[in-house]
Amino acid sequence: MSSNNVASFNEARRVAIFGGTHGNEMSGVTLVNLWMMNSREEIQRKGVDTKPFITNPKAVEKCSRYVDTDLNRAFTTANLSAPSGKDLPYEVQRAQEINRLFGPKGSSEAYDVIFDLHNTTSNMGCTLILESSKDHFNLQMMNYIKKAIAPDSCPVLLNEDPGLKYATARSVAKHSVGLEVGPQPQGVLRSNIFEAMRIILKHALDFIELFNEGVEFPPCTVDVFKVSERMDYPRDANGNIIAMVHPNLQDCDWEPLTPGDPMFQTFDGKTIPYEGESAVYPTFINEAAYYEKQQAFVTTRRETLAANAIRKV
Amino acid sequence: MEQLLFKPMSRVAICGGTHGNELCGVYMLKELQVSQQDRFRSFSLTTVLANPRAVDVCRRYTEKDMNRCFTNTLLSAPRTEVTPYEVTRAQELNGLLGPRGSEKAVDLICDLHNTTANMGLCIIAHFSDWVGMHLFKYLQEKITSAPVRLILFKDPPSEMYSLESLGKHGITIEVGPQPHGVLRADIYNLMREAVDRALEWAESFNSGTVFEGGEIEVYINVDKKDYPRDPETQELNAAIHPQLQDNDFCLLKPGDPAFMSFSGETICYEGEELYPFFVNEGAYYEQNTAFKLAQRESLLLPSISVKKQQ
Numbered sequence: 279m280s281s282n283n284v285a286s287f288n289e290a291r292r293v294a295i296f297g298g299t300h301g302n303e304m305s306g307v308t309l310v311n312l313w314m315m316n317s318r319e320e321i322q323r324k325g326v327d328t329k330p331f332i333t334n335p336k337a338v339e340k341c342s343r344y345v346d347t348d349l350n351r352a353f354t355t356a357n358l359s360a361p362s363g364k365d366l367p368y369e370v371q372r373a374q375e376i377n378r379l380f381g382p383k384g385s386s387e388a389y390d391v392i393f394d395l396h397n398t399t400s401n402m403g404c405t406l407i408l409e410s411s412k413d414h415f416n417l418q419m420m421n422y423i424k425k426a427i428a429p430d431s432c433p434v435l436l437n438e439d440p441g442l443k444y445a446t447a448r449s450v451a452k453h454s455v456g457l458e459v460g461p462q463p464q465g466v467l468r469s470n471i472f473e474a475m476r477i478i479l480k481h482a483l484d485f486i487e488l489f490n491e492g493v494e495f496p497p498c499t500v501d502v503f504k505v506s507e508r509m510d511y512p513r514d515a516n517g518n519i520i521a522m523v524h525p526n527l528q529d530c531d532w533e534p535l536t537p538g539d540p541m542f543q544t545f546d547g548k549t550i551p552y553e554g555e556s557a558v559y560p561t562f563i564n565e566a567a568y569y570e571k572q573q574a575f576v577t578t579r580r581e582t583l584a585a586n587a588i589r590k591v
Numbered sequence: 592m593e594q595l596l597f598k599p600m601s602r603v604a605i606c607g608g609t610h611g612n613e614l615c616g617v618y619m620l621k622e623l624q625v626s627q628q629d630r631f632r633s634f635s636l637t638t639v640l641a642n643p644r645a646v647d648v649c650r651r652y653t654e655k656d657m658n659r660c661f662t663n664t665l666l667s668a669p670r671t672e673v674t675p676y677e678v679t680r681a682q683e684l685n686g687l688l689g690p691r692g693s694e695k696a697v698d699l700i701c702d703l704h705n706t707t708a709n710m711g712l713c714i715i716a717h718f719s720d721w722v723g724m725h726l727f728k729y730l731q732e733k734i735t736s737a738p739v740r741l742i743l744f745k746d747p748p749s750e751m752y753s754l755e756s757l758g759k760h761g762i763t764i765e766v767g768p769q770p771h772g773v774l775r776a777d778i779y780n781l782m783r784e785a786v787d788r789a790l791e792w793a794e795s796f797n798s799g800t801v802f803e804g805g806e807i808e809v810y811i812n813v814d815k816k817d818y819p820r821d822p823e824t825q826e827l828n829a830a831i832h833p834q835l836q837d838n839d840f841c842l843l844k845p846g847d848p849a850f851m852s853f854s855g856e857t858i859c860y861e862g863e864e865l866y867p868f869f870v871n872e873g874a875y876y877e878q879n880t881a882f883k884l885a886q887r888e889s890l891l892l893p894s895i896s897v898k899k900q901q
Contacts, residue, residue, distance in 0.1 A: 545618065
């Protein structure tokens, strides 16, 4: 598509804000609970029905990431089409329910936009997660948000490689936006992280309101970090971790990691360097939940995506 | 001033994983077993993974907070089908490292913990334990890479409830900030330095070194504050204020910002001038504690040395 074309989308009338997809990621849990009880005006926009929703209430109650299985990996075709029943893992039952309420995934009845609120123990700042490089609506939204919060930055993480992406809760919508804000320990609510997430959402909803009013957004480019590779911890023959993220890499999300740079440190103090072929941009560095997923960090490469002009149909 | 004599530290135990998601201790135990085998001659070193079930699932505890299970009542409670795992395990540990108060108890316990609060390196000891306080003094002199502070709890001996109280002498080594379930190299390295120095101290003590007394600065736990909560639902309606967040051990005065409500209002601290610590510790939400408060005092330590065997 040349950049002279304007991509048309229906008005985004049905918008959902998910919190508690991981029950111990407190900013989203707190914000969604707040909006469900009162203060709904904060998330309302003209012509938009914005629904705050706790996706994993049992995990929220336990203040754990999940009960049986990670909800944010559960929205696979297999799970969503499995015969429903109480024998299914709790999160698979929830996935089916969420697909009924906000999907069905891939259909025209699905919600227009879902924002899924997450926290990370990694020093990622306010990261927006994109699941498709061809979603011009989302690209324009992210461009709008980035400009609105400048000079503060808002990295965009693109995860669309079929081998690396996963079946997220937000993927039931036509346009899915992940908000990943850190660093924040699991089970902890930090005021600055909470307020930062709130501001990002405000700008996102402002964008939707403007779009629905008929504003045409001109072509733009969006710098993104595209997920390239998952890096596990060094482990021994029994699978035990034998080294930690190196102090020089810890907290350095989005900064270049060049071949030869320190990457891991063994328990007796030896440095294990990064031995890739070229510089990469690591992120999700030392995320607590990823120890069990065999991931110390992911590498990304910088790309610039072009977004067409967009306006409503 | 008098010099106090204590029996040698012949048996030393390092405990980790008392809370299963405080990872430095969990990972350090194996390293200590491997690296310390031949290093120390004057004492036997035991490493104990205190709560293996909680470590397995990477949670603080499975049924009951293990570090509250060492009360006299719970240690002597009869076991039934409904006895929480942690109570049973605490009784086992009392058999292994104690029994508390008896001659058989190990001489020194160091229990390794992490906190999400910005507390640097803290030694937590009981106010009756001069050995614990001297250990702190030694660590503070030797470790310069981070602030080292001593926190004293003044519970009467009959009401002690934590693991390190099983030994004749015991300290908790508390290092933060580190998220639960995360292993940070900088925090691990700091805790490793503390453990190495503590063992070095024990070796030196056993060899006859006189540890001179003197004044030390201590933080005495006196109070705690909960989060502001909705009166009906008891849910939090404010978070630790950005000006208090990460400012453990900075004097808190009446009128200073303590919380920020979800609607953006500042809620100020009301109370005596005290030093906050465990500010925004993740595990304390369910204990109705946003932060603890300490008085800062000077304490005069006596000199101590080992009681020579006759």
